[in-house]
Each structure stands twice: as structure tokens, then as C-alpha cells.
Amino acid sequence: MNLPNKLAILRIILVIPFVIFLSLALEVSDNTAVSMTMRVFAAIIFVGASITDYYDGKIARKYNLITNLGKLLDPLADKILVISALVTLAKFSQISLWFVIVIIFRELMITGLRSIVAAEGVVIAAESLGKWKTATQMIALTLIILIPFSFTINNILLLTPLILTVVSGVEYVIKCKNVLNK
Numbered sequence: 001m002n003l004p005n006k007l008a009i010l011r012i013i014l015v016i017p018f019v020i021f022l023s024l025a026l027e028v029s030d031n032t033a034v035s036m037t038m039r040v041f042a043a044i045i046f047v048g049a050s051i052t053d054y055y056d057g058k059i060a061r062k063y064n065l066i067t068n069l070g071k072l073l074d075p076l077a078d079k080i081l082v083i084s085a086l087v088t089l090a091k092f093s094q095i096s097l098w099f100v101i102v103i104i105f106r107e108l109m110i111t112g113l114r115s116i117v118a119a120e121g122v123v124i125a126a127e128s129l130g131k132w133k134t135a136t137q138m139i140a141l142t143l144i145i146l147i148p149f150s151f152t153i154n155n156i157l158l159l160t161p162l163i164l165t166v167v168s169g170v171e172y173v174i175k176c177k178n179v180l181n182k
């Protein structure tokens with residue numbers, strides 16, 4: 001359990017206070033001081049957790065701490081964080097449930113494929129498109145968490161991450177298919 005993996009675990013643990021603050025913010029009206037304060041707390045935790053995503057990879061590469069556990073844990077922690085934000089926002093009708101379903105479907109499918117391929121002895125780490133997908137998801141979600149936009153604007157903000165989620169998902173499916181066909 002090296003530092004990058006500990007940071008990924010921290011990202012998972014931070015989901016608990018994050019969901020509590022975001023739910024509290026959305027339960028009260030959109031523009032009260034209480035709601036805005038809760039939004040700011042939720043956004044700070046979300047951004048903090050997202051930053052650990054940037055640093056765990058950087059530290060792992062710099063200090064040669066890349067492990068198979070890390071290659072699986074890092075994307076999993078990102079997915080847990082992003083999905084927790086999406087589900088909470090959908091629960092309070094802030095974003096389209098269909099967007100959430102598509103993203104969860106992709107994330108579950110890729111995690112499943114990663115495990116199947118890992119059982120064959122091949123570990124598929126995050127690709128550049130997958131990293132962009134996660135980065136754009138985190139940026140769009142930070143804006144949606146922090147600012148009480150309308151339902152339509154929230155969904156427009158999620159369009160780019162949604163497209164990258166699908167396209168990068170297809171890229172992984174092709175990669176896994178090639179590994180399994182070998």
C-alpha cells in the first residue's frame with residue numbers, strides 16, 4: 001500500500017462527506033446562504049479528491065511506484081467519486097438521469113472488462129482519452145456543484161464528458177477485444 005494507492009483510497013473515503021454536503025445543499029433552496037455554503041463545502045471536497053487523482057499518477061510515475069493494484073484502484077476511485085456526484089445530482093433532478101445511466105453503464109462495463117483481461121494476466125491502465133474523460137467529468141461536475149445553474153445548462157456542461165465517456169469506452173472495448181482474441 002504505497003502513497004499513490006493511499007491517495008486513491010482517500011478519494012473513496014472523501015465520497016462520504018462530499019455526498020452529505022451536496023445532499024444538504026440540494027435539499028434546501030438553490031440560492032439561500034445555507035445552500036451556497038454547503039455547495040462550497042461539497043465543491044472543496046470534490047476538487048480536493050479530484051486533485052488526488054492528478055497527484056497519485058504523478059507520484060507513482062516520478063518515484064516508480066506503479067503497481068498493478070494502483071492501475072486498477074486509480075480508475076475505480078475516480079469512478080466511485082464521479083458516480084456518487086452524478087447519482088446525487090440526478091436524485092435532486094439537477095441533471096438528466098439518462099446521462100447518469102450511460103456513464104454508469106460505461107464505467108461498469110470497462111471495470112468488468114478490466115477484471116476479465118486482468119484474469120488473463122494483462123492489466124489495462126488508463127489511456128489518454130480515458131484521462132481526458134475523467135478530467136472533463138470532474139471540471140463539469142465542479143461547476144454544477146458550485147453554481148446553481150438550470151437543469152438545461154447542467155446537461156449542456158455534461159455533454160463533452162458524456163461524449164468522451166462513450167468514445168473512450170469504445171476504445172477500451174476494442175483494446176480488451178484484441179487482448180482476448182490473442
Ligand SMILES: O=P(O)(O)OC[C@H](O)CO
Binds near residue numbers: 126130168
Ligand atoms: O477511463 P478509465 O476507466 O481508464 O478511467 C480513467 C481514469 O479515471 C484516469 O485517472
